[in-house]
Amino acid sequence: MENDSNCGCGTNGSCKGEQNSTCGCTNGSCEGEQKTASSDEGKHPPEMLALNEFSNVKNVIAIMSGKGGVGKSSVTSLLACGFRKKGFEVGVLDADITGPSLPKMFGVKGNPEQVAFGLLPLESSSGIKVMSVNLLMPVEDDPVIWRGPLLGKMVGQFWTDVVWTDLDYLFVDLPPGTGDVPLTVMQSLPLNGLIIVTSPQELAAMIVNKAIKMAKLMDIPILGLVENMSAAVCPKCGEEFQLFGPGHGKEISERFNIPFLGSLPIDPRLSTLCDQGRVEDYESSLFTDFIPQQIRE
Ligand SMILES: Nc1ncnc2c1ncn2[C@@H]1O[C@H](COP(=O)(O)OP(=O)(O)OP(=O)(O)O)[C@@H](O)[C@H]1O
Ligand SMILES: [Mg+2]
Numbered sequence: 001m002e003n004d005s006n007c008g009c010g011t012n013g014s015c016k017g018e019q020n021s022t023c024g025c026t027n028g029s030c031e032g033e034q035k036t037a038s039s040d041e042g043k044h045p046p047e048m049l050a051l052n053e054f055s056n057v058k059n060v061i062a063i064m065s066g067k068g069g070v071g072k073s074s075v076t077s078l079l080a081c082g083f084r085k086k087g088f089e090v091g092v093l094d095a096d097i098t099g100p101s102l103p104k105m106f107g108v109k110g111n112p113e114q115v116a117f118g119l120l121p122l123e124s125s126s127g128i129k130v131m132s133v134n135l136l137m138p139v140e141d142d143p144v145i146w147r148g149p150l151l152g153k154m155v156g157q158f159w160t161d162v163v164w165t166d167l168d169y170l171f172v173d174l175p176p177g178t179g180d181v182p183l184t185v186m187q188s189l190p191l192n193g194l195i196i197v198t199s200p201q202e203l204a205a206m207i208v209n210k211a212i213k214m215a216k217l218m219d220i221p222i223l224g225l226v227e228n229m230s231a232a233v234c235p236k237c238g239e240e241f242q243l244f245g246p247g248h249g250k251e252i253s254e255r256f257n258i259p260f261l262g263s264l265p266i267d268p269r270l271s272t273l274c275d276q277g278r279v280e281d282y283e284s285s286l287f288t289d290f291i292p293q294q295i296r297e
């Protein structure tokens, strides 16, 4: 196999299509095929993973962005909190294996218990189930230094081996961009759809387009777009003001025909609460009225 640079499996040509379960490419067909927006990646037959047999997860929603640091993990946490407050059973799956942040935001610590039928997620103070690679590391701040296929495999195991029990909603916090892990999640988890998070820096560079195009290519519905950090809250009087002028997020939603879910202003209280592991104490009206399409009751 000469063209392994296109495979992305990182095994320097040793995958040869045999190891396709770890390679992350489909059906060993990676040899020489290019994964570009014009490829037929989205048309490969889906290889859905079987959910852990002691779990019943009704709705799965992944949170994506084109670029890092735009607020995916914050939006994932706020979504989870919003749905928990509505009385649903909620879980968060931290698919950002190399940059996990959900345990810190929810203030959960310790190792998940391994039982005969799988791995038990930890629970936040309001009862949100949390699974992240961070919880599995002997030392919390040790780096995970793995190639793409292993990252995808780990995320798959969070679906197959974690005992989520009964969840109405599982929110999946993706790593930034359109790489291996978002691809694995889109191909192997039964997503209701994606929520795209953008920030003004991202909008300016139009990187968000890549994420939107990938979702369309993979035939995954986009449930909505959240605009983060385009406004700020004054720490003195609490008034909200626009930093970059109004309407960018709305403009993008209209251009791509995606529902606009609203804006999240820069609010020092949010970052402080996240740092303290108390994201559940943040009051946000962002997702109060949000009911995703294609809901499974
Ligand atoms: N609206 C906001 N107000 C204040 N701070 C925010 C806001 N959104 C995000 N932040 C802060 O910005 C940082 C990055 O946010 P977050 O981790 O949610 O982004 P991300 O897209 O998940 O990043 P990555 O791509 O690295 O996973 C965090 O420290 C977070 O607390
Ligand atoms: Mg993140």
Ligand SMILES: [Zn+2]
Pocket: 234, 235, 236, 237, 238, 239
């Ligand atoms: Zn003010």
